[in-house]
Amino acid sequence: MNWIPAAEVKKSRYEQQFGDLDERSLVRKGNAAYAAGLALLMAGEGEAADWFRRAAARWRESWSGGESWGRPVGALKASLLAHDDAAVEELAPWTLELGSATAESPIGRYAAAIALLALGRWPEARHVAESLRERDDFPHDVADALAYISAHDVAGYAEAVESVVASFETRDEHLEDVAVADTALALQELARRRGMEHTLPASPVLPGSE
Incomplete structure (x- = not known):
């Protein structure tokens, strides 16, 4: 994929506004901003961080x-x-x-596990993560x-996260394509x-693969 043109398309989508800035519109803007950030990250552009911040803000607002x-x-x-x-905290x-x-x-449990890990609350995070491992409606490698x-x-982490990467390589659908x-x-x-x-192996779905 040509990442810079892809990022420009997502930026343009973010700027578009039809009607009121309601909940759905905020979600769409968050999706577009996040996709722009990912494309810029893949292109090695420092501007990616700004678009990730926009995405986080719009999703929080929504x-x-x-x-x-x-x-x-x-x-x-x-x-x-x-x-x-600061935003994570x-x-x-x-x-x-x-x-x-x-x-x-x-x-919801996934959100909690991320939050607890981000805060360094390891025992609580492990408890929530273990509850996810018991479920059939959540990706086992992510829970692992x-x-x-x-x-x-x-x-254990190395094996699990590499499985997550492999799942992205084979899936047909991605956020905002x-x-x-x-x-x-x-x-x-x-x-x-x-x-x-842990250094991840090169992959077309990770930065630095081209």
Whole structure:
């Protein structure tokens, strides 16, 4: 993919506004900004962080309760990829205050696990991650990676996160049609916060592969 032209398309979509800036419009803007950030990240452009911050802000603004757990997840992932520690430190407690750790939805639990890992609350993160590993409606390799980060199991994490990358290489659908293993990249940021370093193999869905 030609990443710079792709980023320009997503930026243009972000700027478009039809009608009121309501919840759905904010979500669309968040999606477009995140896709622009991913494309710029793949192109090695420092501007990516600005677009990740926009995505996090729009998704946070769009939250209206209910089961829209993908929005806190997205806001946290975007802030991690932007290396915006201040935003992560604000979003993580907010995500937990929403009741994500005890949510019935696996995506709610996922949001909680990310938040707890971002805050360095390892035992609590492990408890939530283990609850995800027991489910059949959540990717097992992502749950494994979260659990291994919380347990500081480098070998287990390496296998799990590489499985996550492989799943992105073979899937047919990606957010905004931007084929980037953003989940693996966010997991890498969480692993670094745990003092774990693992270099991912080259992949067309990761930066630096071209």
